[in-house]
Amino acid sequence: MNRRDFIQQAALTTIGPALSRLPVAAAPDYTLRIVPTTLEIGPKIEIRTTAYNGQVPGPILRVKENSPVTIDVTNATEVPEIVHWHGLANGTIPDGAVEEGSPIIAAGATLRYRFTPKPAGTRWYHTHAMAMDDLSRATYSGQYGFLLVEGNSPVPAYDQEVNLAIHHWNPSFVPMVETMRAESANAPQTSGSDVGYQYATINAHMLGAGEPLRVKPGQRVLMRLLNASATENVLVALPGHTFRVIAMDGNPVPNPRSVEVLSLAVAERIDAIVEMNNPGIWVLGSTIAAERAKGLGLVVEYANASGKPVWRDPAAADWDYSSFASARPVPDPAEIFILTFRDAGALDNSKFDTWTINGDAWPKVKPLMVDAGKRYRLTFRNASGDQHPMHLHRHSFEVVRIGEKSLSGLVKDVINVMPLQTVSVDFLADNPGAALLHCHQQLHMDYGFMQIIQYTAS
Missing domain, CATH: 2.60.40.420 (Cupredoxins -  blue copper proteins)
Incomplete structure (x- = not known):
């Protein structure tokens, strides 16, 4: 089963129950409509794409940390869609990744996302659909926008x-x-x-x-x-x-x-x-x-x-990421997962290369099992000539080592791993449920470069 088949199967099994929970009377905090759009990006240069509310970037969504929010998303296209709320410590259902169990939005349907945004900071929202060989879809399109989570911490003065x-x-x-x-x-x-x-x-x-x-x-x-x-x-x-x-x-x-x-x-x-x-x-x-x-x-x-x-x-x-970090010692993790990335070449007569983590390509992967409340280390070993921006859903992580250099205090949700480089990040398993780990390059994600982190039963 490839990623397209996986998502199509997920659409059939999850869209009905998710849509049945959409209240009719309550008004949402925000409304987004996924629509075909034509942009004039330069003189006589027009781009046909798909965007939120017909604009690129989509509307800026300003929300309060720890204050519940509802966002209605209508899919006015002819293909299934999904929205990922990137950088939030969300539950698996509203997170927006079918690999975790989030519902797909069928063509013509409306889905209400409910979540309590945290942590504060510059987050964003974007499609988490796959493109495969259709370069008009997914993150190749104009489906992205800023999600600004306002907290109580002071911000340096600006005009x-x-x-x-x-x-x-x-x-x-x-x-x-x-x-x-x-x-x-x-x-x-x-x-x-x-x-x-x-x-x-x-x-x-x-x-x-x-x-x-x-x-x-x-x-x-x-x-x-x-x-x-x-x-x-x-x-x-x-x-x-x-x-x-x-x-x-x-x-x-x-x-x-x-x-x-x-x-x-x-x-x-x-x-x-x-x-x-x-x-x-x-x-x-x-x-x-x-x-x-x-x-x-x-x-x-x-x-x-x-x-x-x-x-x-x-x-x-x-x-140099480390120049923005500190150098205090970090706690020892409960376990270290060593993850090696490789380009396996074009398999099964495909013209596109398959990417593997420890020899496995999605969806044929074994989940990484964690216990709630423990600290874990992910060591990324890039055995390829590509750069890989690694993203962990529903959690933030602390960058603790780049090559031979130790660091601390730099908290992110994406870290770019350079060719033949090794990078280690620590995360606290404090948000039970499946969490997707993947390279954020669309072509790599579509062709196998994903891994699931799963919590053990309590």
């Missing part, structure tokens, strides 16, 4: 806030890069495909299209950046300025610090304060010229400034 979601458009399959394979620990393959893109946007527009971000000298701007692309990790900079990183994946970092370049793997978020102290007209965008040419950028315009937008290449620098 303006902006929410910036990065996305790549017009995907197509391209041959797998052979040089990437040569650097990996995999046996050489001659088949398989990757995904390439024609355009990129910040929010709904390419660089130079749409309105600029208008600022004033002396302002402190809180920028929430989200990488909502299906498969592309990104590096972004704002020449002449620095980003003071205060949170990652919505969680405050132990060591806020300023950097010139931000690295965001697929599904990662960064909250940063930018002091507007260099008047002019600048390009906030990818550090890679080819990506800016696709549109990955935004014009930042100071009041009373004139001229063309300026880009300057930042100094080369490696992205």
Whole structure:
């Protein structure tokens, strides 16, 4: 059974009971409608996609930590859909992953999601459908938006806030890069495909299209950046300025610090304060010229400034998660799970590669069993030439080791594991029920790169 068959079977067995629980009289806090949409991302450049309420990103949802919320989602498309509330400590039913038992939303149906949002911070919502070889579906589409959970902890002072979601458009399959394979620990393959893109946007527009971000000298701007692309990790900079990183994946970092370049793997978020102290007209965008040419950028315009937008290449620098962390000792885990990732090549006459964890591809995997209340360590061993942004549902984790470097206090829900790198994260088993662990690159997730963590019976 492949992932498409698994989800189709889940739709048949779960949609009826879930929809029967939808109250008719009570009004929801928010309403989302999944609809076919046409976006004009640049002059005479239109994208046909699917989006929430016909806009990209979808509506910003602001909720209070620990205050129950209801969200009605109507699927006005012709295919089954599902919404994942990324970064929340949800139950399995509202989490939005069929692999955990969450219900599918049938074409034309409405489903009410009920949950109590926590923890506070920059979360987001997006489809958790599979795409397989249909690159118009799942996270290749425009189905994503910010979910901001407001808590009681103080936030550094700022004068303006902006929410910036990065996305790549017009995907197509391209041959797998052979040089990437040569650097990996995999046996050489001659088949398989990757995904390439024609355009990129910040929010709904390419660089130079749409309105600029208008600022004033002396302002402190809180920028929430989200990488909502299906498969592309990104590096972004704002020449002449620095980003003071205060949170990652919505969680405050132990060591806020300023950097010139931000690295965001697929599904990662960064909250940063930018002091507007260099008047002019600048390009906030990818550090890679080819990506800016696709549109990955935004014009930042100071009041009373004139001229063309300026880009300057930042100094080369490696992205180092540990620089935002602390170095205090961490408790010993109850158990360590060592998970090795490999590209198994194109199996069963498929033109797409299958990804495995410890030799198994979803859905033929054995769950990792945990006991409630205990601390566990996941050690990710990347034996491939790809980067893998690893996401754990319904839990946050503490990054405790990257290569030979120990660290602590950096709490995330996505960690990017570089080629041939080993990374360890600890999580507290405090949210019983199935929890999905997967690479957030859509192509990898669709073709096997998933694992279930399951709690033992109490």
